[in-house]
Amino acid sequence: MDDQTRMMTGLTGLGGLAQADVGDPDSVRKQQSLGQPQQDIGDILQQIMAITDESLDEAQARKHALNCHRMKPALFSVLCEIKEKTVLSIRGVQEEDPPDPQIMRLDNMLLAEGVSGPEKGGGSAAAAAAAAAAGGSPTDSSIEHSDYRAKLAQIRQIYHSELEKYEQACSEFTNHVMNLLREQSRTRPISPKEIERMVAIIHRKFSSIQMQLKQSTCEAVMILRSRFLDARRKRRNFNKQATEVLNEYFYSHLSNPYPSEEAKEELAKKCGITVSQVSNWFGNKRIRYKKNIGKFQEEANLYAVKTAVDAANVSAQASQANSPATPNSGNKYLMLNIYRNFRLIQCSHDM
DNA sequence: TTCTATGATTTGAT
DNA sequence: ATCAAATCATAGAA
Numbered sequence: 001m002d003d004q005t006r007m008m009t010g011l012t013g014l015g016g017l018a019q020a021d022v023g024d025p026d027s028v029r030k031q032q033s034l035g036q037p038q039q040d041i042g043d044i045l046q047q048i049m050a051i052t053d054e055s056l057d058e059a060q061a062r063k064h065a066l067n068c069h070r071m072k073p074a075l076f077s078v079l080c081e082i083k084e085k086t087v088l089s090i091r092g093v094q095e096e097d098p099p100d101p102q103i104m105r106l107d108n109m110l111l112a113e114g115v116s117g118p119e120k121g122g123g124s125a126a127a128a129a130a131a132a133a134a135g136g137s138p139t140d141s142s143i144e145h146s147d148y149r150a151k152l153a154q155i156r157q158i159y160h161s162e163l164e165k166y167e168q169a170c171s172e173f174t175n176h177v178m179n180l181l182r183e184q185s186r187t188r189p190i191s192p193k194e195i196e197r198m199v200a201i202i203h204r205k206f207s208s209i210q211m212q213l214k215q216s217t218c219e220a221v222m223i224l225r226s227r228f229l230d231a232r233r234k235r236r237n238f239n240k241q242a243t244e245v246l247n248e249y250f251y252s253h254l255s256n257p258y259p260s261e262e263a264k265e266e267l268a269k270k271c272g273i274t275v276s277q278v279s280n281w282f283g284n285k286r287i288r289y290k291k292n293i294g295k296f297q298e299e300a301n302l303y304a305v306k307t308a309v310d311a312a313n314v315s316a317q318a319s320q321a322n323s324p325a326t327p328n329s330g331n332k333y334l335m336l337n338i339y340r341n342f343r344l345i346q347c348s349h350d351m
Numbered sequence: 352t353t354c355t356a357t358g359a360t361t362t363g364a365t
Numbered sequence: 366a367t368c369a370a371a372t373c374a375t376a377g378a379a
Contacts, residue, residue, distance in 0.1 A: 235374070281357090281359060284358070291370095
């Protein structure tokens with residue numbers, strides 16, 4: 001408001017002269033001999049130029065003196081006019097900039113990884129759940145997981161402290177610049193819009209620094225993640241008994257080796273693995289069996305025999321219960337059959 | 352060390 | 366959501 005009234009008042013008298021001459025010290029000097037007003041303006045400009053060579057106290061005193069000078073309003077108005085022209089040309093160049101997609105991407109990632117989100121839960125919990133779901137013994141994954149969490153928390157802490165530092169520096173700097181501009185607006189015309197623009201420029205500069213921080217944080221998280229993702233992928237073979245159970249089911253349902261959800265759950269329980277591990281196993285088994293049936297023939301026969309043995313064992317136990325006087329008599333034929341089966345398997349394999 | 356087996360993941364179709 | 370298929374990455378054998 002104050003600026004504007006000042007801008008208005010000075011514009012009439014010295015406008016023409018100012019437009020032509022004031023911006024250029026040489027022309028000022030040339031005109032110094034022409035008359036008193038020019039001499040004054042020349043002096044004032046000289047003094048302004050010399051301000052930077054003086055000590056701070058001297059400069060302050062000089063500034064005050066200049067502010068009180070009788071030509072000050074006129075000079076001010078000249079500056080206003082020049083300013084108005086240049087500012088108009090600047091104004092159109094840059095207005096509202098859209099939110100940077102790059103920084104949005106980084107923000108999203110940091111949020112997803114639980115670096116920039118709320119302290120507990122969120123991304124780290126999701127990562128933990130993923131680690132747990134990926135399988136492995138609970139102890140293993142919990143150790144890896146806590147390690148991962150600790151590292152992530154470290155990254156998170158660094159990120160936040162750096163971010164805070166940047167924000168503090170940014171607001172400090174902004175305040176400083178704003179105070180400076182306000183102070184300067186007493187001697188040169190600065191509209192609130194300009195201050196706003198300056199603040200926006202500062203924020204842009206600082207946000208570009210912030211983006212670098214976000215970028216490097218993202219990189220750190222990615223590296224950490226890939227390391228622990230590999231750890232999560234560390235494969236442990238299922239134990240023999242589990243593989244046996246799975247194979248038994250597979251070969252006894254060879255015509256339709258697609259266990260239902262319930263069957264999967266039961267198998268998982270029997271094998272001490274998760275349902276998704278059972279699904280993985282069947283997925284792998286189906287595709288690998290199909291790709292090379294020949295290679296799995298022996299295994300198929302083996303498990304066919306195995307199920308036969310089990311079935312026979314059940315019936316044998318039943319018959320044993322029926323005739324305790326002749327123990328194992330039923331098993332004799334069974335063993336013979338198994339032997340014959342083995343011979344058959346070996347023959348088919350040799351061919 | 353290389354090679355094979357195997358559990359897990361990714362991708363694309365249904 | 367589930368599956369096939371391709372692929373990854375490691376365990377374990379040779």
